[in-house]
Amino acid sequence: MLDLTTMIGFALVALGMVCAPGPNMIYLLSRSITQGRVAGVTSLLGIMLAFTVYIIATMLGLSALFHAVPFVYECIRWLGAGYLVWLAWKSIRPGQASPLEPKPLSIDSPRKLLIMGFMTNLLNPKAAVLYISLLPQFIDPARGSVLLQSMELGFIQISISFLINLLIVLTASQIAAWLGARPLWLKWQRWLMASVLTGLAARMALDRSK
Structure with a gap:
């Protein structure tokens, strides 16, 4: 069983991950604005299903692999840190638009929405690298x-x-309107996100506790 401190620490990391702009947030914002809340919720269920796949993969093999071959964990740890640094640079490089700016999408069926939400998250390198790299750090045999x-x-x-x-x-339209009226906030958000990602990368690269 996990202790309360570990659960709170992981919850804060998980909160930071989901609040960080990325493919999932962009897709849900765009889909909800274009097709409505029901389509957004359907897409969200697909995203949650992909997270379940990551959890099952972690439960059934990754932890055992990391203990048996520590080099594999080290590779994933440095890959995750490097990817976070790349995301940080991508968010502030000249000419880069804010990831929170939604894009128009076509109208799709519930089945396609579920599949697209699933694939958006399953093939999201940010979700894969962050989830596989961070979760094992909170496990204590x-x-x-x-x-x-x-x-x-x-x-x-x-x-x-x-x-x-x-x-x-549920608040996609309000978020889009709020962002549209505050273009300077979008620029500030990009630098804030770059700082957060860089901090996570440093923590991941320097943490040798596991």
């Missing part, structure tokens, strides 16, 4: 079953991601 700890962390991550993304879906 000394506290019992690695499988059970992975389940607990996965439940925390999915719950937070669902609630925040649902809020984004």
Whole structure:
């Protein structure tokens, strides 16, 4: 079982991940504005299904692989740090638009919305690298079953991601209007996000606790 401090720490990391602008947020904003809240919720369910795939993969193999071959974990850790630095640079490089600016999409069926939401998250390198790299850092074999700890962390991550993304879906129009009236905030947000991503990259690269 996880202790309360570990759960709170992971919850804060999960909150930071879901609040960081990326493909999931862009897709949900655009889909909700273009096709309405029901389409946004349907897309969100697809995104949650992809997170479930990541959790199952972590539970069934990644933790054991990291303990058996520490070099694999080191590779993923540095890959994750490097990817975060690249995301930080991408967010502030000259001519780069804010990732929070939604784009128009075509009208699609509920089935296609579910599949597109699933694929958007499953093929999202940010989700893959962050999830695979960060979650194992909060698992402590000394506290019992690695499988059970992975389940607990996965439940925390999915719950937070669902609630925040649902809020984004329900307020998509208001978010778009608010951003449209504050172009300077978009520029400030890009630099703030770059700082957060760089900090996460440094933490990931320097943390040798696992």
